[in-house]
Amino acid sequence: MENKEAIAIKIKYFDSMQPEGLNINEAALENAYNQTSHQQSLAIKILSAVGAILACLAFIGFLFITGLFDSKAVTFILGALCIVVPIVINKVKNYIIIDTISISIYLIGYVLLAFSAELFHFSNQQIPYAFIIIALLSLVLVQSYMMSFLSIFIITCSTILICIDHTSHGLHFFNIIIAIMLVLLYLNEAKIWNQRSILSKLYLPLRSASTLSLVAGLVINRFNNLQVIGNSFNWISSIAMTILLLLVIYRIIQALGIKHSLSIYILSALILASSIASPSIIGAYLIIILSFYVHYKTGFVIGLLTLIYFITQFYYDLQFSLLVKSILLISNGLLFLITFLYAYKKLNEYEKL
Numbered sequence: 551m552e553n554k555e556a557i558a559i560k561i562k563y564f565d566s567m568q569p570e571g572l573n574i575n576e577a578a579l580e581n582a583y584n585q586t587s588h589q590q591s592l593a594i595k596i597l598s599a600v601g602a603i604l605a606c607l608a609f610i611g612f613l614f615i616t617g618l619f620d621s622k623a624v625t626f627i628l629g630a631l632c633i634v635v636p637i638v639i640n641k642v643k644n645y646i647i648i649d650t651i652s653i654s655i656y657l658i659g660y661v662l663l664a665f666s667a668e669l670f671h672f673s674n675q676q677i678p679y680a681f682i683i684i685a686l687l688s689l690v691l692v693q694s695y696m697m698s699f700l701s702i703f704i705i706t707c708s709t710i711l712i713c714i715d716h717t718s719h720g721l722h723f724f725n726i727i728i729a730i731m732l733v734l735l736y737l738n739e740a741k742i743w744n745q746r747s748i749l750s751k752l753y754l755p756l757r758s759a760s761t762l763s764l765v766a767g768l769v770i771n772r773f774n775n776l777q778v779i780g781n782s783f784n785w786i787s788s789i790a791m792t793i794l795l796l797l798v799i800y801r802i803i804q805a806l807g808i809k810h811s812l813s814i815y816i817l818s819a820l821i822l823a824s825s826i827a828s829p830s831i832i833g834a835y836l837i838i839i840l841s842f843y844v845h846y847k848t849g850f851v852i853g854l855l856t857l858i859y860f861i862t863q864f865y866y867d868l869q870f871s872l873l874v875k876s877i878l879l880i881s882n883g884l885l886f887l888i889t890f891l892y893a894y895k896k897l898n899e900y901e902k903l
Contacts, residue, residue: 606657613662622666629662633684640692653696660684660704675715678708693748698755706763710770719783725767725829726790729836732760733794736840737801761837761849765856768830772863787829792822795836802843813892821885824878830860 613625636652636659660681667677685701685708692698706728713720735742735757742753749756799818803811825831834857841849865875 606654606661609654609658610661625662626666629659629666632656632659632662633688636697637688637692640694640697653700656688656697656700675712678711678715681705681708689752693751695755698752699759702752702756702759703762706759707766710763710767714770721767721771722783722787722829725764725771725833726787728760728764728767729791729794729833732757732764732836732840733798735760736844736846737798739844757846758848761841761852764833764837765852768833768856768860772830772860784829785826788826788832791829791832791836792826795822795832795839798836798839798843802839805843817885817889817892821882821889824881824885827878828860828864831857831864834860 632655636656639652663680663684664677667673667680672680682705685704689698689701689705710721710724713724735753739753742750744750796815796818799814803814808814822832822835825835834853837849837853837856841847841853861879865879867875
């Protein structure tokens with residue numbers, strides 16, 4: 551009832567603005583309004599994902615106890631069914647409880663297929679390629695948020711495994727490519743929404759999955775001890791992230807209409823230069839600035855948590871002496887304080903005008 555009253559008020563308002571009146575399909579508008587009102591909140595999506603992972607682990611434990619993993623054929627059939635059934639369910643209905651059940655079954659399907667890979671003589675190196683193909687097909691067939699998010703995340707995680715398997719420095723290139731894709735997605739958000747294509751339908755899960763994929767790539771990079779100060783690939787990754795971040799800052803300055811921006815570029819360059827030895831920290835900066843640009847609160851929080859984690863990791867990094875780490879962290883802190891004071895001063899000047 552409230553939805554109908556709200557729609558009627560909006561139609562009356564827009565109709566009064568046009569002398570000739572508007573020809574509006576009220577039934578279609580009400581249907582679209584109801585669909586948006588049933589969208590899941592972030593907390594429910596997180597709980598759904600956690601519940602799906604726990605259900606997946608419980609079911610896999612049950613299969614181990616019953617000994618069904620001993621039969622590769624049975625494992626493969628169950629895995630194939632667990633991939634197909636959620637796709638069919640999501641094509642019919644898309645409710646919260648159904649979404650949670652379907653993503654649980656969907657994850658179980660990938661685990662079962664991984665265990666049955668020996669049936670087709672797949673090696674560990676070939677499994678990620680198979681997962682990418684399956685996830686791409688799922689992505690084409692179903693565009694619900696959680697299913698699309700999982701499919702995209704499986705694709706990126708499989709790509710990470712492929713990069714690690716082929717070369718020890720492949721992860722650097724993966725992080726750079728994902729960072730470029732993130733910048734293109736965030737900066738062209740309005741254009742993507744207006745396209746009314748499959749990309750616009752997948753934009754939200756693609757943005758979330760790509761952000762988490764960059765975080766995953768940066769974290770794995772740290773665990774693999776690839777961030778060595780003398781590593782040329784490490785410097786390439788840092789420089790690429792720095793260029794992307796300066797590009798985003800340039801777009802933000804343009805959007806805000808700031809005229810005298812030289813000091814902003816100098817402060818940004820100094821902050822990034824003091825973090826050049828750690829591309830992970832610059833990657834966290836990139837996520838924070840991009841999320842600020844498009845008002846993506848979840849990404850902003852993820853970026854902050856990632857930054858805290860990487861700063862902590864940097865402090866305990868044995869590749870640098872305590873003196874070097876102290877100088878870099880203190881200089882970063884001072885530069886941030888100067889940036890804050892500069893922004894606060896400029897803000898007061900604008901308020902006086």
